[in-house]
Amino acid sequence: MHLPKDFLKRMQGFMQEEYEAFVETYKENKVQGLRINTLKISVEDFLNFNPFHLKHIPWIEEGFYYGTEDKPGKHPYHEAGLYYIQEPSAMAVATILDPKPRERILDLCAAPGGKSTHIAARLKHEGFLLSNEIHPSRAKILSQNIERMGIKNCVVTNESPERLAQRFQNFFHRILVDAPCSGEGMFRKDVEACEQWSMEKVASCARRQLDILEQAVKMLMPEGRLVYSTCTFSPEENEGVIDQFLKKYHEFSIEAVEIYHGFGGGKPEWIKSENEGLRKTIRLWPHRIQGEGHYIAVLKKNDGDGEYKIKNSKKEIDRKAIKDYFCFAEEYLHKIPEGEYILFGEQLYIMPKEMISLEYLKILRPGWHLGTMKKNRFEPSHAFALALTEKEAKNNICFSAESKEILSYLKGDPLSVDGKKGWHLIHVDGYSLGWGKLANNVLKNHYPKGLRWTVDSV
Incomplete structure (x- = not known):
């Protein structure tokens, strides 16, 4: 692999005695992982009949490395949403976010959906997940992955952070900002990221990352947890962004969390900062663990304005307009799914009750897609099927x-x-x-x- 000379020179200066071990990892094959979707199947049940050569990823209970001979993306279990193929280091992020059932969670830069689907599994269909992606084509892929994993309580939006911040002030218990970055940590698996790297891109990414965090601040409730992550080694995009953020937002502090023993700490000396709290941020190195490069900072909002009061401005649907759905459900299901039904044109959804009005937002998926209201009949959707179990269908x-x-x-x-x-x-x-x-x-x-x-x- 041909790595940028300026990148290598920087890393040698930063890493010193660890540099040779770090560079050697680029001669190795990338590791590959899958995360079992516990919304659909337990880890134990999956392992009882799994068709792959799996080895446990030590920092996540439901994560596994798979062998180079395995093709999990071309297996019926993949289409049934029993697992999500995800880079092993990336699985640490939602684990550290630590979402709890019944909480309101925002994944602000969510495509393609690995971390969102992980958050949803931890929510166990209880609570609310807003998964956002600003790029339309990537937002569509995100929406498809939410569907495949059988997630009911997620709304997918295609908005800017600024627009969301206008609508969801002090709303979320936890927010994930998996920020767009220069991708240095993914050079081994992403040749394009390597070819597009430059110091100018590093600087540009750092500016944008801070802008995104400043919008996330507005949407997090007091005592909430904000997790910032990147897949780059660049201190300007990691410790540098967090250092600038903390200087501006004094109500936030870095929270220490329990981590896997192979993870490293932040490096305030790389940005010439006196903030020793930056050592409580987390670095994942490919020469220390079986995974790619990642950076994670956990920030707690210690004070601020009060919790958002949900304003119910949603209109109740005329249930007569969806009578064909009820006929379908009575005939083919043992129990009719209930919730806040909404119609998007002919498309019928159950929207999470915590979601505010959909007006003036770019929505790709306003909840669990049930199907299409055709003339005098209801046709069930693929998303409806993927979130049902054998016991629920007649x-x-x-x-x-x-x-x-x-x-x-x-x-x-x-x-x-x-x-x-x-x-x-x-x-x-x-x-x-x-x-x-x-x-x-x-x-x-x-x-x-x-x-x-x-x-x-x-």
Whole structure:
């Protein structure tokens, strides 16, 4: 790998006796990990039938390295949302954020969704997650990953931090700012980040990171936790940003948290700062752990304005307008999902009760997508299926992950199946994968066309 000369010169000056061990990691293959989605399956149950060569990641209970021979992205369990493929060091961030059920959480720079889906798993469908991404194409990928993991209590927005701060003052218990950065910690796995690196980019990122943090301040309630993270080694973007932030916002302090013994502390001397509290921030180094480079700072808001009072300005939906949904749910489910129903055009959602009015916000996903209100009928969505369990549906068809039927289903083919006429929830080894509609022993395939496997993907 051809690393930028200025980058190497800087790192040699910073790391001194550790420099040679650090540089040697660029001759090694990147490590790969997956995080089990505990919204759908327990770690124990997954390990009982897992098809991969897994080794536990020591800083996260539900995280595992997988072997170079494994292809978890091309497995039916991936499509069922049983796990999320995620870089191992990145799994430390949401663990350190430590979200609790019933809290209101903001992931401000959320795409592609690794940390948001981790937060959602920790919330256990209780509380509220707002996942935001300012870039439209990346926000769409984020929304798709929220759907795949079967998350019910998340709203996905495509907004600037400034616009969100106008609406959610003192609103969130915890906020994650996984800030856009120069990507130095990802050079081993991202050639493009390496090629685009420059000192000018480092400086530009640092300015933008501080701007984002200043908006996050407005949205965090007193006693709340703000976690700032990057995937870069650059002290200007790490200790430098936090040092500047603390000089301006005296109500914040750095919070020490329990960490894995292989993690390192912050380096105030690299930015010539006298703030020894910066040593309580966290650095992950590829020569010390099996993972890429990361920086994490945990900030606590010690005082400030009072907690946000939720203003219920939402309009109640006319339940007669969605009577076909209730008919569907009564016929095919043991219990009708309840909540705050909203219609986005023809699309029906259950919105988290903590979400404020949707007016004047760019919303990609206002909650759990149930389906489409067609003329005189309701058609269930893929997101509806992925968040349901076998016990909740009246009609279930289950295939093995190794069966030819599951491969045919993922390719979008119709299937010959004996059973009752109507909608059926399709499962892989007992975990929901999508819908099919049965008539005359032929299952019409409702697996989304955009997700279907092709010959090349098999």
